[in-house]
Amino acid sequence: MTIPHFKRILLKLSGEVLMGQQQFGIDPGTVDRVAGEIAAAKQAGHELCVVVGGGNIFRGLAGAAKGFDRTSADYMGMLATVMNAIAVQNALEKMGVETRVQSAIPMASVCEPYIRRRAIRHMEKGRIVIFAAGTGNPFFTTDTAAALRAAEMNCDALFKGTSVDGVYTADPKKVAGATRYESLGFDQVLADNLKVMDAAAVALCRENNIPIVVFNIRDEGNMARVMRGEGTATIVHTLTEN
Ligand code: UDP
Numbered sequence: 453m454t455i456p457h458f459k460r461i462l463l464k465l466s467g468e469v470l471m472g473q474q475q476f477g478i479d480p481g482t483v484d485r486v487a488g489e490i491a492a493a494k495q496a497g498h499e500l501c502v503v504v505g506g507g508n509i510f511r512g513l514a515g516a517a518k519g520f521d522r523t524s525a526d527y528m529g530m531l532a533t534v535m536n537a538i539a540v541q542n543a544l545e546k547m548g549v550e551t552r553v554q555s556a557i558p559m560a561s562v563c564e565p566y567i568r569r570r571a572i573r574h575m576e577k578g579r580i581v582i583f584a585a586g587t588g589n590p591f592f593t594t595d596t597a598a599a600l601r602a603a604e605m606n607c608d609a610l611f612k613g614t615s616v617d618g619v620y621t622a623d624p625k626k627v628a629g630a631t632r633y634e635s636l637g638f639d640q641v642l643a644d645n646l647k648v649m650d651a652a653a654v655a656l657c658r659e660n661n662i663p664i665v666v667f668n669i670r671d672e673g674n675m676a677r678v679m680r681g682e683g684t685a686t687i688v689h690t691l692t693e694n
Contacts, residue, residue: 460501
């Protein structure tokens with residue numbers, strides 16, 4: 453199935469995308485490359501907003517496993533996403549792309565607070581809005597934040613950039629012969645517990661009828677191809693009955 457053309461897109465970038473070949477942290481070269489692809493998508497006429505993860509720096513669950521209180525660890529994870537958001541903003545602005553970072557946890561001297569109507573206005577003016585600090589609440593993930601912001605910003609689709617080129621029947625790194633879906637329904641993702649995004653994020657997209665496009669963002673140029681309907685990806689959407 454070819455991916456349809458979507459005008460307004462929310463792009464979810466996992467933190468691990470920003471670490472490049474490193475095991476941890478932010479790789480400036482990779483951030484520049486990803487920013488270049490975002491700039492190209494804007495140039496191609498898409499309206500874009502971005503939700504960044506923080507897993508390259510700190511994950512709440514991992515922190516809790518090491519003895520941190522879960523809510524404190526989750527706040528640390530949310531702060532990590534703010535660092536990533538600033539890195540992506542910096543890379544985009546070096547390329548002359550106007551951006552705004554909005555954080556779900558207000559941080560007046562660092563970025564704007566999240567204000568939905570203001571974010572919409574920025575996008576109408578051609579700015580790329582980067583949403584930081586997830587939902588602002590512990591016990592959530594940036595996948596859920598991405599689904600929430602996609603619904604709030606009236607996005608036509610949620611693009612999830614990861615290190616695999618779609619959704620597979622089983623983990624292709626572990627199971628030989630696992631095959632990639634071209635397209636599948638929200639219900640199947642939830643029933644089969646397929647690892648696309650967490651269940652809360654998938655349910656939110658299903659309720660609001662926002663297709664999720666899963667693609668490999670490490671493959672240079674792939675994002676533009678997928679947005680043109682040519683690249684390799686899996687689309688999760690509401691299946692219409694024949
Ligand atoms: N987080 C949170 N609430 C949110 C979003 C994120 O508490 O709404 C915390 C959580 O601890 C998570 C961390 O921030 O582990 C980093 O986000 P995530 O793991 O979703 O990043 P990604 O996997 O996309 O890099």
